[in-house]
Amino acid sequence: MPRTAAGLSAGARTSEAVLIDRARGHDEAALREIMQVNNRRLYRLARAILRSDSEAEDVVQETYVRAFTHLDGFRGESGLSTWLSRIAINEALGRSRSARPHVELGSVSEAALEAQIIKFPVSPAGDPERTMAQREIQRVVERAIDELPDVFRMVFVARVMEGMNIEETAELLGVKPETVKTRLHRARTMLRDNVEKEIGPVMMDAFPFAGWRCERLTEAVLKRLGAGG
Numbered sequence: 001m002p003r004t005a006a007g008l009s010a011g012a013r014t015s016e017a018v019l020i021d022r023a024r025g026h027d028e029a030a031l032r033e034i035m036q037v038n039n040r041r042l043y044r045l046a047r048a049i050l051r052s053d054s055e056a057e058d059v060v061q062e063t064y065v066r067a068f069t070h071l072d073g074f075r076g077e078s079g080l081s082t083w084l085s086r087i088a089i090n091e092a093l094g095r096s097r098s099a100r101p102h103v104e105l106g107s108v109s110e111a112a113l114e115a116q117i118i119k120f121p122v123s124p125a126g127d128p129e130r131t132m133a134q135r136e137i138q139r140v141v142e143r144a145i146d147e148l149p150d151v152f153r154m155v156f157v158a159r160v161m162e163g164m165n166i167e168e169t170a171e172l173l174g175v176k177p178e179t180v181k182t183r184l185h186r187a188r189t190m191l192r193d194n195v196e197k198e199i200g201p202v203m204m205d206a207f208p209f210a211g212w213r214c215e216r217l218t219e220a221v222l223k224r225l226g227a228g229g
Helices: 010-024 028-050 053-068 080-099 128-146 150-161 166-173 177-205 211-224
Strands: none
Touching (some): 010 028, 028 053, 028 080, 028 150, 053 080, 080 166, 150 166, 150 177
């Protein structure tokens, strides 16, 4: 049974209804609040389909224009975020279809493969070297996610990156909850493989000991031996 706005708490439903009423009246603060709450999710979902930062941004803008000019058509059968997400997905899919061959989101067979996503440590604050390494890891992961087939990438972004639960994801993508679970397992397996493929060529360069560290140790040893200049 699909999740609806009724799944929200009474207070959340009331708050959302008030916000939507204000937005219908073109209240700038309400429009800003809706966008600030949903920007990241819509961008990530659109980018999961298009794999282009600029196109994803265009989709998000188009989504809000369409939504805000048709708010009278919002009936509250799902949450506002879900409604906006569907608009964004449809817009992104439309652009994707016009640009390249595609695979429908419901057309992949159910081959269940389980795996755990690789976890990377968070860099401590104030460590530029580790921060730079963390940014490079982020780029590796982003490229690996981009390599996932559409149907698996969409589930991964919704479930893992946006933290949507199984029922929300299933409703959003129009598939069964069991399908969401299967595709998430498969996405994790493929992501792990993609990351390993990405870092494989540079694996032998891990734990370098050169440059200033090599020189520092050399000088320290020579000094202890009384041979340092």
